[in-house]
Each structure stands twice: as structure tokens, then as C-alpha cells.
Amino acid sequence: MTIFEKMMAIDRRWVFLLLAVVVVGTYAISFQIPIRINSEVRTIYEFVDKLKPGEIVYLGIDYDPSNQAELHPMAYAVMEHCFRKNLRIIFCTLSQYGPGMVDAAIKDITDSLKLDKTYNGIDYKGRELVNGIDYVFLGYKPYYALQILAMGQNFRLPFPIDYYGQPLDSRPMMQGVVNYKQVAVVIDLSGGNITDAWISYGQGRFNFPLALGTTGVMAADYYPYLNSGQVLGLMGGLLGAAQYEKLADNPGPAVDGMRIQVFAHLVIIAFIVLGNIGYFTAKRRRAKEGK
Amino acid sequence: MSRLAIIVTICVVVLFLGSWIFKALQAQDAGVDHYLLRGFLVTCSAFLTLAILSFLYKDNPIYKFAEHLYVGISAGYWMSQGFWSTIVGNLIPRLSQSLSGFFKQPYNAGEWMGGFFYTNWVFYVPVIFGVLLLMRLSSKYGWISRWALAFIVGTTAGLQFIRYMRSDFIEQISSTFVPLLVDWQGIGHFFSNLSLSATGQLVAMVSNWIIFLGVLCGLIYFFFSKEHTGLFGKASRFGIWILMVTFGASFGYTVMGRVSLLVGRITFLFRDWLGITS
Numbered sequence: 001m002t003i004f005e006k007m008m009a010i011d012r013r014w015v016f017l018l019l020a021v022v023v024v025g026t027y028a029i030s031f032q033i034p035i036r037i038n039s040e041v042r043t044i045y046e047f048v049d050k051l052k053p054g055e056i057v058y059l060g061i062d063y064d065p066s067n068q069a070e071l072h073p074m075a076y077a078v079m080e081h082c083f084r085k086n087l088r089i090i091f092c093t094l095s096q097y098g099p100g101m102v103d104a105a106i107k108d109i110t111d112s113l114k115l116d117k118t119y120n121g122i123d124y125k126g127r128e129l130v131n132g133i134d135y136v137f138l139g140y141k142p143y144y145a146l147q148i149l150a151m152g153q154n155f156r157l158p159f160p161i162d163y164y165g166q167p168l169d170s171r172p173m174m175q176g177v178v179n180y181k182q183v184a185v186v187i188d189l190s191g192g193n194i195t196d197a198w199i200s201y202g203q204g205r206f207n208f209p210l211a212l213g214t215t216g217v218m219a220a221d222y223y224p225y226l227n228s229g230q231v232l233g234l235m236g237g238l239l240g241a242a243q244y245e246k247l248a249d250n251p252g253p254a255v256d257g258m259r260i261q262v263f264a265h266l267v268i269i270a271f272i273v274l275g276n277i278g279y280f281t282a283k284r285r286r287a288k289e290g291k
Numbered sequence: 292m293s294r295l296a297i298i299v300t301i302c303v304v305v306l307f308l309g310s311w312i313f314k315a316l317q318a319q320d321a322g323v324d325h326y327l328l329r330g331f332l333v334t335c336s337a338f339l340t341l342a343i344l345s346f347l348y349k350d351n352p353i354y355k356f357a358e359h360l361y362v363g364i365s366a367g368y369w370m371s372q373g374f375w376s377t378i379v380g381n382l383i384p385r386l387s388q389s390l391s392g393f394f395k396q397p398y399n400a401g402e403w404m405g406g407f408f409y410t411n412w413v414f415y416v417p418v419i420f421g422v423l424l425l426m427r428l429s430s431k432y433g434w435i436s437r438w439a440l441a442f443i444v445g446t447t448a449g450l451q452f453i454r455y456m457r458s459d460f461i462e463q464i465s466s467t468f469v470p471l472l473v474d475w476q477g478i479g480h481f482f483s484n485l486s487l488s489a490t491g492q493l494v495a496m497v498s499n500w501i502i503f504l505g506v507l508c509g510l511i512y513f514f515f516s517k518e519h520t521g522l523f524g525k526a527s528r529f530g531i532w533i534l535m536v537t538f539g540a541s542f543g544y545t546v547m548g549r550v551s552l553l554v555g556r557i558t559f560l561f562r563d564w565l566g567i568t569s
Contacts, residue, residue, distance in 0.1 A: 013347065013348060016347045019553075023550070023553055023554065023557055024557060024561075027554070027557050027558070027561065027568075028561075028567075028568070039489075066552075068555060069551050069552050069554060069555020069556070069558075070548060070551045070552070070555075096368070096369050096372045096373075097365075097368070099372075139376065139380075140372065140376055141376050141377065141380070141381070142372070142373055142376065142377055145450060158381075160384070160397070160399065161380070161396070161397065165395075167397055196454070196458075197454075199458050200453075200454035200455075200457055200458035200459075201450075201454065203458075204454070204457045204458045204462075215548050216544040216545065216546075216547040216548025216549075216551060217541075217544060217545045217548040217549075218544075219544045220537070220540045220541040220544050221541070224463055224466070225458070225462075227466055227502070228462050228463060228465070228466030229466070230458060230462055236544060237544060237547050237548050237551055238547065238548075238551040238554070239547060253558065257551060257554045257558075260550070260554050260557075261547060261550055261551070261554070264550045264553070265546065265547070265550070268546055
């Protein structure tokens with residue numbers, strides 16, 4: 001058996017072990033890597049950044065804990081950016097496992113907003129976020145397509161009360177807010193088919209500006225919608241989150257994760273190259289032997 | 292049960308209890324109110340993460356336990372969410388004032404339309420369809436559930452048809468009608484302003500040509516009424532190359548996504564569980 005044939009027959013558990021060693025190793029050693037900003041992420045950041053204080057952003061946390069590693073950094077970066085700009089947020093989740101995550105994220109951001117911070121050279125004073133004035137959390141309802149359509153008529157149809165049991169009409173922030181017409185942008189962070197529903201039932205029917213945050217697995221599928229102008233921007237996976245964090249001058253877990261990504265990808269590329277060399281060499285050898 | 296299995300089980304239980312005590316003490320020092328529960332939850336999360344990752348070595352009973360626990364809890368959680376958000380949140384407040392009071396939900400009284408139709412009556416329709424769906428449990432009357440299923444299939448097909456027609460068919464076709472000569476002002480102007488800038492004329496034209504040829508040749512690849520030979524065959528060949536590039540991009544993003552998930556779990560294990568990093 002030649003070295004190439006041995007390479008082809010390598011136990012996959014060695015690949016897993018090497019990848020684990022590289023991921024843990026790069027996690028333990030802290031260093032910076034350059035992050036290039038894509039235009040599709042920059043568009044979202046600039047759109048949000050240009051909104052006037054008091055305008056409303058709808059933030060859909062439509063993912064499960066299984067996508068938390070990729071999409072939670074996006075949610076935190078967008079929330080912090082919006083609240084520092086004094087924008088108001090309507091939170092909603094159309095994923096059944098979402099409510100607990102959204103509630104925890106709101107509490108984390110409430111704590112973070114209390115501190116004075118400087119982003120991109122601008123000083124932001126710490127402040128107390130107030131439920132019902134700075135944000136509302138609508139909660140969760142099943143059958144996302146129907147909820148997206150219903151919210152286009154009136155937020156009160158699917159969500160007469162918010163997640164905390166308060167009637168929507170009693171929330172000061174919701175006075176005069178009926179449907180998407182009063183919302184400056186819908187940002188949907190999703191790890192599944194809910195994204196499709198937002199494009200067709202939401203943006204297609206009600207024609208609001210729609211920005212997407214998707215998992216890495218899904219990202220390539222949504223570039224055609226970006227090209228056609230149906231979505232204004234796209235954040236794909238942890239890289240998209242890292243780019244938003246960098247634009248917002250708020251480096252967090254996504255920027256931190258990029259250095260691990262780089263080295264993990266190098267390992268995978270090395271195995272792909274070696275596997276191909278082994279495959280073609282073995283093929284050539286068989287052809288020479290006339291098999 | 293083999294001796295090895297007994298030893299492994301004892302080791303896992305001891306490590307679990309040790310971790311629980313350690314994390315509970317840490318939480319107590321940090322002033323967490325329910326420190327025993329906090330310690331248990333962090334230990335459980337770490338145990339389940341490692342149990343699932345153990346499948347990478349080979350299938351084993353600990354992995355099976357974690358898998359079945361996940362499926363069971365997911366089903367239970369989903370059912371409870373459905374009950375509280377849909378039946379209690381949406382249905383009961385429109386059907387019964389006393390039940391609304393029992394579940395502490397604000398009663399939605401509805402209104403009379405034209406003096407003969409009460410708006411809340413419409414909510415009896417999903418109740419009836421829901422009951423019809425449950426008839427599947429009966430071997431004798433199970434066929435009745437097909438009416439509700441037919442309604443679900445019909446409405447879903449109608450909604451999906453509109454969705455695909457609008458966002459995936461019309462919008463996508465119209466977005467492929469792109470100018471092949473972007474801002475064309477003559478060959479002299481083109482060469483005198485030649486640049487590789489991402490917003491330049493050359494890059495825009497190349498992008499549009501790729502979109503045009505990619506769509507055309509991709510469609511030719513799926514056209515089976517003519518033999519793929521000659522120029523048609525070459526276009527088909529180009530189409531399959533475009534498809535392969537697309538699959539490659541998807542695979543690259545998939546790898547990034549999977550590594551991100553691994554990074555997430557490694558971060559949890561090292562920061563939240565072991566407390567090695569901050």
C-alpha cells in the first residue's frame with residue numbers, strides 16, 4: 001500500500017482529532033486577524049446607522065438554540081447598535097425555542113446599555129432601557145407565514161398581548177404603531193425556512209426594507225434575493241456577524257471566533273488537497289497498471 | 292452489562308456529581324440565588340455537549356441517551372408552547388370569558404357585524420378542524436381527519452404557489468434581465484476608463500455576463516428534449532460548471548457554519564463550564 005492509498009484510507013476520527021486540537025489551540029491563544037467587510041453587510045449597518053432616533057426596527061429572532069453560536073452574536077451587535085442610536089425595537093420570535101433566548105438577550109443588552117461606551121469615536125452615555133418605551137417583545141406564535149401576514153395588517157391581531165402579558169395597546173411605544181408601515185426596517189435573523197416567508201409573504205406583500213441574517217449553511221441560497229433587490233443586505237454566518245461587530249466597533253464573540261475559523265479552514269483545505277492528490281495518484285496508478 | 296460499561300458509567304456519574312458540586316460552589320461564591328440549580332444546569336449542558344460529541348468516536352449508549360432526551364424534551368416543549376401561545380393566548384380569550392379569567396388572559400369580546408354575524412364565531416372553525424384532526428386516534432372514524440388535512444394541504448399549496456410565483460419566479464427572472472453593456476459610451480471611452488475597481492464598468496459588465504450566461508447555460512443543462520452535443524452540449528457543459536461552483540460556495544459556507552457551531556460549544560465548555568477563559 002503506497003502512502004497515497006494510505007492517505008485515502010485514513011480513519012476519519014484522525015481528521016476530527018486534528019480539527020479539535022487546532023480549534024482548541026487557536027481558541028486558547030488570543031491574536032487578531034484582519035476582517036474584510038462585504039458590501040452586503042455594510043449596507044445593513046449603514047441603513048441602521050442613518051435611521052433617526054425614535055425610529056422603529058423590527059428584529060426577528062427566528063432561530064433555535066442550535067443556531068445560537070452563529071446568530072446570537074449578530075443579534076447582540078444589531079441590538080447594541082440600535083439602542084445606542086436611540087432606535088426602538090420590536091422583538092418577536094417565530095421559532096418555538098426563541099422566547100427564552102430573546103428574553104435573556106434583552107436582559108444582557110439592558111445591562112450593557114447601563115455603561116458608558118465609545119464606538120467609532122463617539123461617546124455614548126449609559127442609560128436604562130425601559131420595557132414598553134425603548135422596546136417591546138411580542139413573544140412567539142406558531143405558523144410563521146400566517147403571523148407575518150397578520151402582522152402586516154396589525155401587530156395586535158397575532159399578538160394582542162406581549163411576552164410579558166401586557167396588552168399591546170398599553171405599551172407607550174406601540175401608540176400609533178399598527179403594522180410594518182410604521183417600521184423603518186425589518187431585520188430577520190433566522191436559521192431556517194422563516195427567511196423565505198419573510199421574503200415572500202413579508203417583503204413581497206408589504207414591500208418594507210428587509211435585511212437578513214442567516215446561518216452559514218443558508219447564506220449562499222439568499223444571494224439571488226440580494227441581487228434582485230428583494231433584500232437590502234445579508235449577514236451570512238459567523239463571518240457576517242464579525243463584519244457587523246467590526247463596523248459597529250463592538251468586537252465580540254464573532255470577531256473572536258474568526259481566528260479559529262481561519263485555522264480550522266486551513267486544516268480542512270489541507271485534507272481536501274491531500275485527499276484529491278491521493279485520489280488522482282491512485283487513479284493514475286490504476287490506469288498505468290491497466291486495471 | 293460488561294465490566295467496562297459499569298466502570299464507564301461510574302466514572303461518568305462521579306464526574307457529573309463532582310462538576311455539579313464544583314459549579315454550585317462557584318455560583319454560590321458569585322452570589323447567584325439558585326446556585327444548586329445553576330450548577331446542575333451548567334453541568335447538564337456540558338455533559339450533553341460531550342455526550343453528543345462522543346458520536347464522532349463511535350455510536351454509544353451515552354450518545355443515544357442524549358439524543359433521545361433531546362427529541363423528547365423538544366416534543367414536549369413544542370406542545371406546551373403550542374398550548375399556551377395558541378390555545379390559551381389566541382383561542383380561549385375569544386371563546387370564553389370564564390376560561391379567560393381562569394388563565395388570566397384579557398377577554399376579547401368581539402363584535403356584531405351587521406347585527407347578524409358575531410366575529411368570534413369564526414374561531415369555532417379551527418376548533419372543529421382541530422377536533423377532526425384528533426379523530427386520527429380512532430380506527431373507526433380516522434377518515435374524518437382527512438377533511439382537516441385537505442384544508443391544510445389546500446391552503447398551504449395556495450399560499451406557497453403565490454410565494455414561489457412572486458419571489459422565486461417573477462422577481463428572479465426579472466433580475467436576470469441585466470444590461471450586458473453597462474453605461475456603454477463607445478469602445479474608446481471603455482478602454483480609456485478601464486479599471487478593476489469593484490464599482491467600475493468592467494467588473495459590472497463581467498458580473499452581468501456571468502449572470503446572463505450562467506442562467507442560460509444552467510437552463511440548457513436541464514433541457515432534456517435535445518441531445519447535448521455540439522454548441523448545445525458545450526453550453527450544457529458550461530451550465531454544469533456553473534452549478535458546481537454554486538455547490539462549492541454552498542459547501543464552503545456549510546463548513547464555516549459547522550465550525551462556528553463547534554466554536555460555540557468549545558466556548559461554552561472552556562468559559563462557562565471549566566472557567567478557563569473569561
